[in-house]
Amino acid sequence: MHVQSMHFKPRATAALADETLQSNLQKFNSTGFTALRAKAVADFGPGLFEKLRGEGAAIRDRALANLDAWIERFESEATRRGATVLFAETREEACELLIDVCRRHGVKKAIKSKSMLSEEAGVNEALEAAGVTPVETDLGEYILQLAGEPPSHIIAPALHKNKGEVADLFAERHRAPRKTDIPLMTREAREVLRGHFLSADLGLSGGNFLIAESGSGLIVTNEGNGRMVTTLPRVHVCLTGIEKVIPTLEDFSTLLRLLTRSATGQAISNYVSLFTGPRGALERDGPEHMVFILVDAGRTGLVGSDMQEMLRCIRCGACMNHCPVYRAVGGHSYGWVYPGPMGSVLTPAYLGLENALDLPQAATLCGACSVACPVKIPLPELLRGLREKQVDRGLRPVKERLGIRVWSWFARRPRAYALAAAIGAPVLRLLGGTDGLIGTLPFGSEWTRGRFFPAPRSWKTFRALYATRRRSSGGT
């Protein structure tokens, strides 16, 4: 996927000015996943859910603490059951391995269920270049493939589009009369996709988790397309990140309870598909060949670092659903595969700090993300840590760094500070005029473009007034 993460600010500004997008986001924010999650947590019992979050975090930490060993265990169990396990160090290598599989099996058409890693690696472009036609079958992803757009949310990829936009798109691309009834539109897409399901040579899925003890891959879906993708074609490739390995199915049962409740507020998703090896001798369906491509693409760089907690992520999307910035600017502003708080940590971590300068900064550090996170990733702390790395590497503007240094120079010198404040208060108060509101703030036009800056209410600072009061009351 084309990286645009260095252009966050202009993209966000454009998103704020896009009325259609804003109305689509507004609908998502008011009727969307946060309310569903809140209800699911209330039904489950808030105290119990808290406990479950702790267990989820502990499971992920245990898996990550011995990641290499669990990956080896997964590899040997999956191989023993007839699957092939391949490893890719980079996103490019992931595409090469996949194309290699396609060549070996004479693949002309590949159907896909949702895989964020395939977005990371730009799999669709790579397949097309190699003469293989990729077809997205997740409804949201299918819409975006027709529109030629990247996803804007990790589990609801097309939430930035409204029904009318999709109706126009279907009418144009399906060459069919325009429909605005959602069940009818869905049926139309199903009819188009049905042909692809039956004629595809390869099914490409992601993997929510990989189970080390059984060598199984696993997807959590709602539309049923994942079942088709993983069972109908001759070859099934599961493409996912190496950090997705967990020790046991028991671990998965805990994580599943967290995942669906945090993502969509469901107690369980419509489908939970577990795939273990290719079709067996006595089995009537399933692929002839089953391949796992496990991709590193920056993940081992986080293992053992101060950012390891980020690898706990189970891709539920709760952090972005609760993020005031994401809710205002939408996912495309972030410029890469992963938006919102988790993306603001992952994008600089995977693509380099210098390629995503805004992302760690574009957060109010309000903490709503970490409170919602099912595996307790301390996202604000990680963002703060990235800010520190930016400062250490000289990646912040001189003006900003100097500003903080000047502030702290004064703050360490109470007399100088008191003097500056004694001058600042009346100056700002004068700027505020009779209504006490500053319309244009020197050095603060970003503030006053959308707001007034309320002026100080007193000519004197608290410290000055307090000192006067102490003197007059005979204190020291």
Place this chain on the structure above:
Amino acid sequence: MSEFYITVWNGPGRRACYDFFMRVGLFVTCLVDLMRPSIGFAALKLLEDAGCEVVVPAAQTCCGQPGWNSGDRRSARELAEKLIDEFEDCSYVVVPSGSCAGMIRAHFPEVFAGEPGMLARAERLGSRTYELTEFLAKVAHRPRVSASFDGTVTYHDSCSGLRELGVKGEPRKLLSRVAGLKLVEMEECETCCGFGGTFSIKYGDISSEIAERKCAHIAASGAQAVVLGDLGCMLNIEGRLRRRGDAKTRVLHVAEVLAGEL
């Protein structure tokens, strides 16, 4: 035997003495000092009314949060050490701001990670640091609320107070004792107002848009005033309310309402 006394002193003894004498250090915060001195005096009055001996260290300035959140650990560390020096001899530190109290309690230990001596001092101070309403509701012996307010208010939960310190019921409990005051909850009272410290001047448009949504919720609540516990949110929300043409809805700090100093 002397070890026994040290153990008792470090354990329940010191805490008992703190509780008995209630020598409270008021950390006014830089924004109250400069922008709204009356909130500092309201906090002072509330603490004195609650029977505390209040000291206001004269050399206090900033808790170091701007540096900490901007990735400048050195600046944050210097100011954190200064604050610890100034407030260490108080039984409690009380702050009329959730975010500054959160900086001291939740983040000072992170600032001094890897420095055992300073870390211990930071943790000791952190464990005795409270946001104003939290202190009045949970620690103070006899909090007195004798104020009155004629009208309906809604409460905005500031992010740090709510999520770093767990302040939620305390301000509401205290406000319920204000004669004549009616509290109505707005939609999304726990959602950020968009201030975010330097975020508000780095990403002004996004910040203003988030503030706009908060203002819409405030307006929809029908309250005559929004009450809150943090200066950053206060300036942000007031600035946006006035810009969107709302000259009537008041933006009040919880200390002013509780002290009846409006």
